[in-house]
Amino acid sequence: MNHEAQQEQFRRDGYTVFDRVLEGELLDILRGQCADMVTRADAHLDRLGVDVDGITHRGNRYFAGECQRVQPALRRMLFSSVMADICRATLGDEAYFFYDQYVVKGAGGGMAFAWHQDSGYVVGNGGPPDHAPYLTCWCPLDDATQENGTIRVLPFSHVPDSRNGVVPHLRQPGTNDLVGWDGADQGVMVEAPAGSVVAFSSLLLHASGSNHTDQMRRVYLAQYSPEVILNPGTRQLRRDAIPILRRGKQVTFA
Numbered sequence: 001m002n003h004e005a006q007q008e009q010f011r012r013d014g015y016t017v018f019d020r021v022l023e024g025e026l027l028d029i030l031r032g033q034c035a036d037m038v039t040r041a042d043a044h045l046d047r048l049g050v051d052v053d054g055i056t057h058r059g060n061r062y063f064a065g066e067c068q069r070v071q072p073a074l075r076r077m078l079f080s081s082v083m084a085d086i087c088r089a090t091l092g093d094e095a096y097f098f099y100d101q102y103v104v105k106g107a108g109g110g111m112a113f114a115w116h117q118d119s120g121y122v123v124g125n126g127g128p129p130d131h132a133p134y135l136t137c138w139c140p141l142d143d144a145t146q147e148n149g150t151i152r153v154l155p156f157s158h159v160p161d162s163r164n165g166v167v168p169h170l171r172q173p174g175t176n177d178l179v180g181w182d183g184a185d186q187g188v189m190v191e192a193p194a195g196s197v198v199a200f201s202s203l204l205l206h207a208s209g210s211n212h213t214d215q216m217r218r219v220y221l222a223q224y225s226p227e228v229i230l231n232p233g234t235r236q237l238r239r240d241a242i243p244i245l246r247r248g249k250q251v252t253f254a
Contacts, residue, residue: 003089006199013155014163015200016189018086023195026077028157030220031084031141037064037102055176061111065101066239074100078222080240082197083137090135090199091226093248098134098229099239101221105149110211112149115181117162118202118223120169126180128232129166131248134225137206138198141218144210145191147150151198154187154205162205181205 006016022030039065045051051058068074077083078097087095105111118136123129144150156163159181169178187205190198200206202223211217228241243251 001092001106007089009201010199010201011062013153013157014204015155015198015206016090017152017190017192018197018199019084020193021082021193021197022077025116026082027141027195028079029073029077030139031115031218033067033074034102034104034141034218034220036071037067040064040070052176055113057111057175059106060109061106061113062104062233063101065099067102068230074133074220077220079244081250083222083224084244086137086197087135087224087245088201088248091224091245093245094137094226095224095243096221096226096228097224097240097242097244098193098225099221101223103221104218105208105211105213105217107211107216110149110217111175112210114172114175114177114179115154115205115207116178117166117180117205119166120180121165122202122229122238124169124171124177126231128229128237131229132225134202134223134229135226136200136202137222138200139219139220139222140192140194140196142213142215143191143199144196144217144219146189146211147211148215149209149211150191150217151206151208152187152189153200154181154185156204158185158187159183159205165203181207186187192216
């Protein structure tokens with residue numbers, strides 16, 4: 001599959017969009033697994049006896065990670081030829097599956113999410129500050145619009161320092177968000193139909209708005225790294241490092 005235009009935009013701006021590439025079976029899998037994630041997230045909050053755990057806020061905003069470990073059906077999408085093509089166009093010839101996560105915003109006011117780099121969360125949560133930039137594939141399960149809180153991005157040309165590494169992030173009281181940008185530039189709004197993949201560098205500053213519709217806004221994140229990422233000090237594996245590309249060839253299959 002030829003993705004020269006997306007490859008060039010990713011190199012220049014730090015993000016690109018692969019339109020409707022997950023329509024059909026792969027999108028059905030992601031949608032079908034999402035309700036189980038919300039149920040598990042609520043059960044986890046119940047066990048803790050809280051309504052807020054980190055950046056998850058019951059009924060408003062859910063972040064549930066490492067889903068494929070307990071929902072193996074997701075691996076059919078994670079290690080598909082579609083995702084291998086996207087990794088090849090953005091990361092190059094070497095790629096490892098790193099992390100997955102559902103991000104769901106509740107209907108009628110699901111919370112916004114502050115400006116940040118994904119690598120800012122790795123560093124802010126104790127990960128290695130010198131890890132190579134990795135790839136986030138932001139996959140809307142519903143049409144992502146301004147009304148339901150789609151993402152905004154700050155292309156590298158808008159904030160050149162972000163291309164060079166992790167910018168300082170501060171934790172926001174109340175939401176627990178890590179905030180890496182408070183400038184006037186509100187970036188580029190990315191509205192994308194369900195089944196698309198918004199692919200961006202882990203150094204790209206991005207944010208999302210509130211969900212003002214009467215339906216949940218559901219997104220699945222799949223992240224891939226060009227290297228095995230290890231925790232500092234212990235040198236133990238951080239998250240996952242399952243190869244999907246070696247020397248440009250797909251090596252992992254669902």
